[in-house]
Amino acid sequence: MRQPEKPLIVYDGQCNFCINAIQRIRSQAKAGQFNYIPNQDSDLYIAYPQLIEFQSHAGMRFIDQQGKAFCGADAIYQIYRRLRWSQYIAWIYVVPGIHRICKIFYLIIAKNRYRLSRAVCDSDVCDSD
Numbered sequence: 001m002r003q004p005e006k007p008l009i010v011y012d013g014q015c016n017f018c019i020n021a022i023q024r025i026r027s028q029a030k031a032g033q034f035n036y037i038p039n040q041d042s043d044l045y046i047a048y049p050q051l052i053e054f055q056s057h058a059g060m061r062f063i064d065q066q067g068k069a070f071c072g073a074d075a076i077y078q079i080y081r082r083l084r085w086s087q088y089i090a091w092i093y094v095v096p097g098i099h100r101i102c103k104i105f106y107l108i109i110a111k112n113r114y115r116l117s118r119a120v121c122d123s124d125v126c127d128s129d
Contacts, residue, residue, distance in 0.1 A: 001050045003067040006035045009079060010051065010061035013038025016117035017109075018060070028083045058110040073099075073106035 009025065012018040022036055037044060039061070045052055050069040054061055059072035062079055070078045073093075081090035092098050109116065 001067040002048050003065060004035060004048075004063055005065075006033065007065055007078075007082065008035045008037060008048070008063040009075075010037055010039050010044065010048075010063070012058075012060075012113070013040045015113050017113040018117075020117070021060070025079060025083070028085065030084070033082070034079070058113075059106065072110065073103045076106065077102075 009022065011022050025034070026036070045055060048063060048069070050063065050067060051061055054069060054071040057071050060075045060079075062070045062075035064070075064078065077090060077093040080086040081093075093102055
């Protein structure tokens with residue numbers, strides 16, 4: 001299991017919704033707080049084999065500095081609990097009922113992320129399952 005120098009955020013680099021989310025995170029994060037890499041990077045799963053278990057899942061991934069990987073709503077929680085303004089409210093995610101609702105909400109957004117971006121897409125990558 002490889003440990004990144006800084007927490008690593010892995011996102012869908014073909015999704016405008018996801019790219020915009022990364023831009024919002026960058027604007028709220030301290031300079032150099034995270035590294036960012038699109039999941040289309042050909043060496044991603046070689047460099048970070050702990051992501052293989054999430055290879056078929058839709059969603060943002062996060063690897064902390066200890067090398068632990070998170071996916072989907074869990075990744076979003078890990079990111080936002082490290083940001084200045086949201087660290088004070090991120091604890092809500094771990095409340096059992098809220099945690100479940102956040103996971104369901106995240107799955108709905110992830111499944112519809114190409115539609116939400118309102119981008120024209122010429123390939124089948126934008127088709128939702």
